[in-house]
Amino acid sequence: MKNIFTEERPIKETKLHHALITFLILVGVMATGIKVFEVDPHIPMFIGVIAAAVMAMFLGYKWEDIEKMMVDGISKAMQSILILAIVGMMIGTWVMSGTIPTMIYYGLKLLSPSFFLVAAVLICSITSLATGTSWGTMGTMGLALIGIGQGLGMPVGPTAGAVICGAYFGDKLSPLSDTTNLAPAMAGTDVFTHVKYMLKSTIIAYAISIVFFAVYGFMHATSGNVDTSQATVLMEGIKDTFSINPLLLLPPLVVILSIAFKVPAIPGITLGMLVAAIMAPLFQGNLAVFDDSLELLHNGVNLGDLLSAALGGFYCNTEIESLNDLLTTGGLMNMSSSILMTIIAMMFGGIMEGSGQLAVIINAISSRIKSAAGMIGATEATCILSNIVMPEQYISILIPGRMFAPAYRERGIHPKSLSNALESAGTVTSALVPWNTCGLFIANTLGVTAAVYAPWAIFNYTMPLICFVLAFFGITATMMTPEEQAKADAGELV
DSSP, rough: OOTTTTTTOOOOOOOOHHHHHHHHHHHHHIIIIIIISOOOOOOHHHHHHHHHHHHHHTTOOOOHHHHHHHHHHHHHHHHHHHHHHHHHHHHHHHHHTTTHHHHHHHHHHHHOOOHHHHHHHHHHHHHHHHOOOHHHIIIIIIIHHHHHHHHHHHHHHHHHHHHHHHHHHHHHHHHHHHHHHHHHHHHHHOOHHHHHHHHHHHHHHHHHHHHHHHHHHHHHHHTTOOOTTTHHHHHHHHHHSOOOOOOHHHHHHHHHHHHHTOHHHHHHHHHHHHHHHHHHHHHOTTTTEEEEEEEEESOOOOOHHHHHHHHHOOOOOOOHHHHHHHHHHOOSGHHHHHHHHHHHHHHHHHHHHHTTHHHHHHHHHHHHOOOHHHHHHHHHHHHHHHHHHHHOOOHHHHHHHHHHHHHHHHTTBBBHHHHHIIIIIIGGGGGGGGTTTHHHHHHHSOOOHHHHGGGOOOHHHHHHHHHHHHHHHTTSSOOHHHHHHHHHHHOOOO
């Protein structure tokens, strides 16, 4: 009896209908599971993995080959997995040390409701530009701003939207960002050409976001709907629970400075966590420490408490329910859902890429596109689709970049046009998909679901639209000169 998992068989040519069957199964199962039964996306996504694997076996691949495809896919997201884990540990220690409570406390004292949303965009923009990480920005400054907005009576949707807009603006333009370096690498250009070329379309989307939040913030502040009494309640609750000191702002400063001085993101974030861990017992000598059942353990922070907070998060137990909801957060285990989703998503993506199922879809699209602007639109649509069905922003840059680069080169379209399209759609729209690793990270970190914040993430959904419109005017769709074409054909950066 033949063993279908190990027998040698001829590899069939992957056809478009093979890939479409796999995608339709995935989309159908995801839609049914999430929309009808309201389950988490992990198991529906895994059913999609099964469908992709069965199709790969039908095409003649052995299980050994399919397993390697999955492992290769997971390896491409390993940096995301590590950042997820470390940010979860960092948040737990930053709350226990009093760093995040101090940020919220001073923010409530300094910011007014009318200017708050614009300030949130600017603060997160600067932080993300300096650090190159939207996740690190949202897990630190973003979490503090959610608390400040809550205290100022600002709805959580606009607050989260402002945080996300600023975080992704900085991530998109920062030369320190992994996606900002990945996009030009896939397209065939250098990072500085890429950043310079992105400026026009990115600044337009950013300006629209700033104007929107300025108008909304002013209207909300003058509508009589602002209740600043909550700010006083939160400030008093924080002050009664934690020791507040300006020195506790040192951990985020360390993260910003270390990464600004080109320390990679992972050691930079880890350094900020370690600084907070050192400061915690020095400043929080009277902090009430609770376990997960909210039973008081003791007063004062020790090493064991820090280890527990890094693993399971910080548990806040005061008479102020909103403060408890805000500061009961962080920990490695609270990031486990996002980490597992990333692994499963990359298993699917690895099979789709390794078995050629993704390539046939890209080829079918590009073969029907005639204009440079059409190629930009097709690239963006593919990036968005990748964020939906293979929910990881690195895949949405990596795979479309690999697939479209030869078509751009053959048609004489400059690689910087491709890299701009990859970032304008792949990077920023990842936050809008609830089951994408970015959407899951935001939900776990900020405590706000995509359904609540997505309508307010102005920058994230205007960015691909603006890039596509500008392509028709040749602003984001540039043709290569003969000299540039020769360099591209020779495999050199343009």
